[in-house]
Amino acid sequence: MDTKKCPCGEQMIHSTNQGGVREGRVKVWYEYAVQRCLACGHVDPDNDAQDAALEWAQLELTQKLAEVKRKKDIRDARWNWPADYYLAIRHRLNLTQLQMGCVIGGGQSQIVRYESGATTPALATTKLYYLLDKNPHLLGSVQDPE
Numbered sequence: 001m002d003t004k005k006c007p008c009g010e011q012m013i014h015s016t017n018q019g020g021v022r023e024g025r026v027k028v029w030y031e032y033a034v035q036r037c038l039a040c041g042h043v044d045p046d047n048d049a050q051d052a053a054l055e056w057a058q059l060e061l062t063q064k065l066a067e068v069k070r071k072k073d074i075r076d077a078r079w080n081w082p083a084d085y086y087l088a089i090r091h092r093l094n095l096t097q098l099q100m101g102c103v104i105g106g107g108q109s110q111i112v113r114y115e116s117g118a119t120t121p122a123l124a125t126t127k128l129y130y131l132l133d134k135n136p137h138l139l140g141s142v143q144d145p146e
């Protein structure tokens, strides 16, 4: 593709412009060919190249969003527990609600809310339940003296 003359009369050069598409925190950059005048700064885009680059970027964004969703679904499936899991783990650890509340934090009332499903524990809390369930010998290292 030959370069054109700018409206100002100077010869334009081949160059690129950048664009970006985003959704939430996911972003895709793309570049497309333009002709640029170094004298006055006028930019003349190649519309077909710009459209193709934008189309590619939107496809790439769709794929990235699908990957983000897939990972979130895996995380949710693993850590979004029904309330009775919390009750079952506390029973396996042989703790009262009051004792569990001292280990996890928030006191007995918080444990009641977890076990009834009134409150969804923070991810870190659920992971602490998980770790204690798999490693009950560690309970003593996070339990305060009575």
Ligand SMILES: [Zn+2]
Residues within 6 Å of the ligand: 006, 007, 008, 009, 010, 037, 038, 039, 040, 041, 042
């Ligand atoms: Zn110009």
